[in-house]
Amino acid sequence: MIVIDYQNRKPIYEQIVERFELLIVRGILEPDSQIPSVRSLAMELSINPNTIQKAYAVLEQEGFIYAVKGKGNFVSGDKKLLIERRKTTFFLDLRNLLREGMDMGVSRDECVNEVDHIYEEGIL
Structure with a gap:
């Protein structure tokens, strides 16, 4: 899993x-x-x-899981909200990568061509 x-x-957490x-x-x-207990995972x-x-604390803070005292951690139920949060994070990461690429001299056309290639080839 x-x-x-x-x-x-990237840090393990x-x-x-x-x-x-x-x-x-x-x-x-x-x-x-x-989800698995902290100790078992x-x-x-x-x-x-x-x-x-630490990972579970981040997941809880972001709304992906919730804790039940004495029972453990469970997956949150609002999937649409979770997808939107994940997309927001993705686009923030993408923005940072694009800025880094621009700093290295990567052109817009190079980025667009690479994205097109990835989608065409299904290399995700």
């Missing part, structure tokens, strides 16, 4: 957040379904439980 890429420069967001938005994790991934707790 969750795979960590140790070669990725951010990778966990992104993976859960995708699983929730795509409907793989259904509304009100329970930490053991499964062989990482510090504090890292999982």
Whole structure:
């Protein structure tokens, strides 16, 4: 379910957040379904439980999950809202990448051509 890429420069907790967001938005994790406990996911991934707790805190803050005292963490039910939040994050990231590309001298045409290529080839 969750795979960590140790070669990725993103912090592990951010990778966990992104993976859960995708699983929730795509409907793989259904509304009100329970997600693994901090301890069990930490053991499964062989990482510090504090890292999982940080990821869960971000997911809760962003509205992707909710906590039930004494029961665990569950997937939030408003899928449309979650998709919109994910899209907002995507477009903010895209904006930052485009700014970085512009700073490196990447032209608008190069960006548009690459996006077209990705969509045509289905390389996502």
